[in-house]
Amino acid sequence: MNKQAKSRRKAFVSERYSRYQRLKFDRPHPAVLRITLASPLKLGAMDALMHKEVSEIWSDVEADASVAAVILTGEGRSFSAGGDLNHERKVVDDYHLRFQTMREAQRLVLGMLDCSKPIVTAARGWAVGAGLACLVMADVSIVSRDAKFSDGHLKVGIAAGDHATIIWPLLCGMAKAKYYLLTADVFTGEQAERMNLVSLALDDAEVESRAIQVAVQLATGPRHAISWTKQALNMWVRQATPIFQASLAYEMMGMAGPEGREGIDAFLEKRTPDFQIKSEESA
Numbered sequence: 001m002n003k004q005a006k007s008r009r010k011a012f013v014s015e016r017y018s019r020y021q022r023l024k025f026d027r028p029h030p031a032v033l034r035i036t037l038a039s040p041l042k043l044g045a046m047d048a049l050m051h052k053e054v055s056e057i058w059s060d061v062e063a064d065a066s067v068a069a070v071i072l073t074g075e076g077r078s079f080s081a082g083g084d085l086n087h088e089r090k091v092v093d094d095y096h097l098r099f100q101t102m103r104e105a106q107r108l109v110l111g112m113l114d115c116s117k118p119i120v121t122a123a124r125g126w127a128v129g130a131g132l133a134c135l136v137m138a139d140v141s142i143v144s145r146d147a148k149f150s151d152g153h154l155k156v157g158i159a160a161g162d163h164a165t166i167i168w169p170l171l172c173g174m175a176k177a178k179y180y181l182l183t184a185d186v187f188t189g190e191q192a193e194r195m196n197l198v199s200l201a202l203d204d205a206e207v208e209s210r211a212i213q214v215a216v217q218l219a220t221g222p223r224h225a226i227s228w229t230k231q232a233l234n235m236w237v238r239q240a241t242p243i244f245q246a247s248l249a250y251e252m253m254g255m256a257g258p259e260g261r262e263g264i265d266a267f268l269e270k271r272t273p274d275f276q277i278k279s280e281e282s283a
Helices: 002-015 050-063 085-093 095-114 130-136 163-173 174-181 189-194 204-219 221-239 242-255 258-268 275-282
Strands: 024-028 030-038 071-076 119-125 124-126 142-143 146-151 198-202
Touching: 002 163, 024 050, 024 242, 030 050, 030 142, 030 204, 050 095, 050 130, 071 204, 085 095, 095 130, 095 221, 095 242, 119 124, 119 130, 119 204, 124 130, 130 142, 130 146, 130 163, 142 189, 142 204, 146 189, 163 221, 163 242, 174 198, 189 198, 189 242, 198 221, 242 258, 258 275
Parallel strands: 030 071, 071 119, 119 142, 124 146, 142 198
Antiparallel strands: 024 030
8 A cells, every 4th residue: 555545544544543553543444444442451450441431332343334344453562450459449449430430341341232233353462351342342352362351350369350251251151251351360362262162262463454354344345234133133132131230240359359459459558468367357
């Protein structure tokens, strides 16, 4: 593609999406919008601004008639290692900030669920917490075999909120969902494909090109038929919306409690959390 064409394509996406600071946009195909998570933090972790923007982008995508399919990817060698725990520590002590975080988490998950355009994720490196939510809530998820995933919530003493309870049991079954959500163990992209949590696991070098191939196929197919098929399939997921809302409330309750405070403090202080003492103190 020559420089003039690249400039036109960049201008084509910049006007509508110019307010976003943590998301980058380009068009690998005229009908495909690629959104890149561009975090200033290590491993693509989400600062407060990125978390807000990822929760808001789906309404803009829905309103953009020029977009027929979306790719969501990470910048560099990582997708997103979840929330910034320095910010989450502020959420622990601030009721209004906690409520804002909860609303953003709702909009992120339900926004991806309700978006009529098919969403393809391309993930390499780490995807944790809210980053994993973005990955798994997509319609087609393509990951590198050696990518590393963890829900992560239990490691910092809070319930598995975000996306997990609304979709994991449907994708990988209750036994695997309980194991990986209760332990917060790390697993690879290859394992994620094997347990049906993601669509495809490929060699690292193939992830982005395959995501583009799939997104272009969706964008150039019968738009209404694809959208209606997505919406019909998502009715299975929507049945679990009350479960999702409950888990998100439990997550916020735990964040404000002694276990959540101990878990986040221990992570920031680089020590092992002592949840037993904190649980006994609150008994």
